[in-house]
Amino acid sequence: xxxxxxxxxxxxxxxxxxxxxxxxxxxxxxxxxxxxxxxxxxxxxxxxxxxxxxxxxxxxxxxxxxxxxxxxxxxxxxxxxxxxxxxxxxxxxxxxxxxxxxxxxxxxxxxxxxxxxxxxxxxxxxxxxxxxxxxxxxxxxxxxxxxxxxxxxxxxxxxxxxxxxxxxxxxxxxxxxxxxxxxxxxxxxxxxxxxxxxxxxxxxxxxxxxxxxxxxxxxxxxxxxxxxxxxxxxxxxxxxxxxxxxxxxxxxxxxxxxxxxxxxxxxxxxxxxxxxxxxxxxxxxxxxxxxxxxxxxxxxxxxxxxxxxxxxxxxxxxxxxxxxxxxxxxxxxxxxxxxxxxxxxxxxxxxxxxxxxxxxxxxxxxxxxxxxxxxxxxxxxxxxxxxxxxxxxxxxxxxxxxxxxxxxxxxxxxxxxxxxxxxxxxxxxxxxxxxxxxxxxxxxxxxxxxxxxxxxxxxxxxxxxxxxxxxxxxxxxxxxxxxxxxxxxxxxxxxxxxxxxxxxxxxxxxxxxxxxxxxxxxxxxxxxxxxxxxxxxxxxxxxxxxxxxxxxxxxxxxxxxxxxxxxxxxxxxxxxxxxxxxxxxxxxxxxxxxx
Ligand code: SAT
Ligand code: MN
Numbered sequence: 001x002x003x004x005x006x007x008x009x010x011x012x013x014x015x016x017x018x019x020x021x022x023x024x025x026x027x028x029x030x031x032x033x034x035x036x037x038x039x040x041x042x043x044x045x046x047x048x049x050x051x052x053x054x055x056x057x058x059x060x061x062x063x064x065x066x067x068x069x070x071x072x073x074x075x076x077x078x079x080x081x082x083x084x085x086x087x088x089x090x091x092x093x094x095x096x097x098x099x100x101x102x103x104x105x106x107x108x109x110x111x112x113x114x115x116x117x118x119x120x121x122x123x124x125x126x127x128x129x130x131x132x133x134x135x136x137x138x139x140x141x142x143x144x145x146x147x148x149x150x151x152x153x154x155x156x157x158x159x160x161x162x163x164x165x166x167x168x169x170x171x172x173x174x175x176x177x178x179x180x181x182x183x184x185x186x187x188x189x190x191x192x193x194x195x196x197x198x199x200x201x202x203x204x205x206x207x208x209x210x211x212x213x214x215x216x217x218x219x220x221x222x223x224x225x226x227x228x229x230x231x232x233x234x235x236x237x238x239x240x241x242x243x244x245x246x247x248x249x250x251x252x253x254x255x256x257x258x259x260x261x262x263x264x265x266x267x268x269x270x271x272x273x274x275x276x277x278x279x280x281x282x283x284x285x286x287x288x289x290x291x292x293x294x295x296x297x298x299x300x301x302x303x304x305x306x307x308x309x310x311x312x313x314x315x316x317x318x319x320x321x322x323x324x325x326x327x328x329x330x331x332x333x334x335x336x337x338x339x340x341x342x343x344x345x346x347x348x349x350x351x352x353x354x355x356x357x358x359x360x361x362x363x364x365x366x367x368x369x370x371x372x373x374x375x376x377x378x379x380x381x382x383x384x385x386x387x388x389x390x391x392x393x394x395x396x397x398x399x400x401x402x403x404x405x406x407x408x409x410x411x412x413x414x415x416x417x418x419x420x421x422x423x424x425x426x427x428x429x430x431x432x433x434x435x436x437x438x439x440x441x442x443x444x445x446x447x448x449x450x451x452x453x454x455x456x457x458x459x460x461x462x463x464x465x466x467x468x469x470x471x472x473x474x475x476x477x478x479x480x481x482x483x484x485x486x487x488x489x490x491x492x493x494x495x496x497x498x499x500x501x502x503x504x505x506x507x508x509x510x511x512x513x514x515x516x517x518x519x520x521x522x523x524x525x526x527x528x529x530x531x532x533x534x535x536x537x538x539x540x541x542x543x544x545x546x547x548x549x550x551x552x553x554x555x556x557x558x559x560x561x562x563x564x565x566x567x568x569x570x571x572x573x574x575x576x577x578x579x580x581x582x583x584x585x586x587x588x589x590x591x592x593x594x595x
Contacts, residue, residue: 001025002027003024003028005116005467006280007160007161007163007165008155008430009162009164009165013167014026014135016213017105017114018114020105020111021105023109023112023113023114024111024331025114026115028118029114029116029118029142029146030151030152030202031146031150031153031155032119033118034147037245039139039142039144040059042153043061044059046182048139048184049140050062050338051340051590052333052342052343053343053467054341055327055329056328056329058329058330058331058333060334060338061185062184062185062334062335062336062360062362063185063211063334063335063375064185064187066187066189066190067187067209067210068211068335069187069377070220071193071214072090073090074090074195074208074209075087075090075195075196076089076091076092076195077215077225078089078199079462080091083578084463085461085462086463086464086466086575087464087574088453088460088464089573092276094198094200097196098205101194104188104192104521105207108174108207108545109137109174109175110177111176111177111180114137115134115135115141115142116133116134116135117136117141117151118131118133118153118155118159119134119145119150119151119152119155119218120149120155120218121150121218121304121305122148122150122397123302123304123395123418124152124158125177126397126566128290128302128303128397128399128499129284129302129397130166130227131158131159131163132149132167132168132222133166133168134170134217135170136172136215137172138170138171138172138215139480141170144381145218147303148218148219148307148381149218149305149306149307150306150311159260166203166204167203167204167252167589168204168217169205169206170206170207170217170425171187171392172186172208172210174527177286179542180525183515185209185327186210187208187209188207188365190208193207193214194208197221197461199229199461204222204241211334212309214381219287219288220459221492222305223238223288224240224288224461225288225460228459228461228462229461229462230261231360231470232466232467235293236290237290237471237474238288238289238291239453240287240303240454240455240456240459241257241285241288241405242257242260242266242267242269242284243256243270243284243289243301244270244272244281244284244398245281245282245284245393246274246279246280246281246284247279247280248278248279248512249279254511255284255301255400256402256403256404256430257289257301257402257406257429257483259407259454259456260407260408260410260436260455261409262455262458263311264408264409264491266287267287267310267311268315268504270283270285270286271320271323271387272505272507273321273388273389274504274511274543275314275508275509279512281508282389283389283390283394284391284393285301285302285305285394287305288303288305289303290302290304290332291399291402292399293477294398294401296481297404297405297478297479298402299478300398300399300401301402301547302396302397303398305399306384306393307384308380308382308387309380309381310379310382310530311378312333312336312374312378312379313347313372313374313375313377314347316348316350319504320504322387322389325382325386328386329386331382332382333380334379334380335398336374338361339357339433340357344374345476346374347373350578353367354367357373358378359374360373360374360375360378362373362561385456390566399425401516403483403516403535404483404486404515404518405431405483405485405486406486406514407434407454407455407487408436408487409434409452410437410489410490410491410499411437412491413560414564415487415489415492416489416492416529416554416555417488417510417553418489418510418513418532419486419487419532420484420517420527420528420530420531421484421486421487421530422483422530422531424472424475424478424482425586426523427530428485428582428586429586429587429590430530432454432468432572433453433571434451434453435450435452435567437450438450438459444541451567454467454471465578466578468575468579468583486517488507488510500552500553501553506543509538509539509540509543512537513537513538516537522534523537527556528558528593528594529556529590533555561594562594572587
């Protein structure tokens, strides 16, 4: 081992894991630039990382074709009783699951180095931050963790001899026999992949996958699944939300936190540059928000991460110029295509198609090829500090006070561009019934409608019925200082299947309306689903949008909504007695309003 670890719990854990996994060597990470460069150099030499001539200090990784996304049916919340995990989670008995996984872990790091990564979620030393330590045998995970979390030996100093941390154990599950040649992206077969969480003991065990949320354990595993369970116990919120600061032409600031399922444009909204003159938008986070009630009685949010792990396809100078600038250098790309002059490319990046590429499976690609050049869930990893519109307060340990919550999803029909909840309780109902058409970030059929409450279905570390109650309780505590709640749908289409709303920077028009609602500067029209903008209240200046299209975009068809009721009822029925009475009442009231 390259350094001495003074923390008792940590050194015991390292010894225990090393005994079980039997790595060739142990390396404790210090988070330095030299460490990153050295690691990347090894990855280049082994053929795992392809250096990009066109982007300074940037690399492309191509995964095994079976290891391309989070695997929800191999993700487990292992609590002492199944009821505690609830109906939206896969549950396995903790003792049995640990037995199964221990037998997989036995000898699983043979021929490899075991890396110990001390990291902080949130600014190091902030009272809202949490410390984790990931043990992994994947150098790809180490370099990504360097970007996505704060890896540093000062984390070990803060831990001291008896400080506590969240242990995150990860192995790709591909031991090497003596003399065996490694493959480009080692991993285990699907049936032996396990992404396991033990929320009652703040513990994470992941095996068999090297990809994203399965392997970078600070992200979905710690900052959402484990943290959501901690947040409920301790009275705060850990949410799947972007955070942004909007500043109006008079300099007044508004802070917005928004929850959308994966790959619904969260990163685009987080870095959006308003088309409205005089308005400014700055990014604080694009995926996760930790929020606590501060001494001013308001809800303050921090971004626990320090980088972006964004969906590449569809990202371009048209859709998200700030993301494009963020990834010009010092970036890691996964499952993008490689251009002949040493750059990355993905569907939607440029108007013109390159004449030749190496696709994400390493094959020749030309515009005639049928398959996508980049995997639809291809990703970029880049430090948040590289984003040209990162907010100067993004690392403020006190966080920023939230004014507005937005929920939403991807719906081709039924749901209008924007509406406001009647109350906090109604807002919780909107969050609890949020639905979206499925995308490639989650394994499963694409294009089906799935209820994804608060965009937390894959990420809530306990019974979702109790989670709804926790939101109701937080509302009680916040009282009149609670953020206002809105619901949006950027993706409504017309009869011909064309998007009705331009989206992207024009979404600022919708945000402006929300700010005016917060300041009581504009009224609203009552409808059965919520409060709609008054005729002409949305600022559509300099936007060529037909009034017919606008009417269609904002229309609320009672018959269509009535047709959703049985699906909402079935969704709620899943939670049985754990569904808060107040949400049952919300559904009843909603039905009655629809007549
Ligand atoms: O693969 S991750 O879970 O890290 C990203 C996502 O699905 O949002
Ligand atoms: Mn996400």
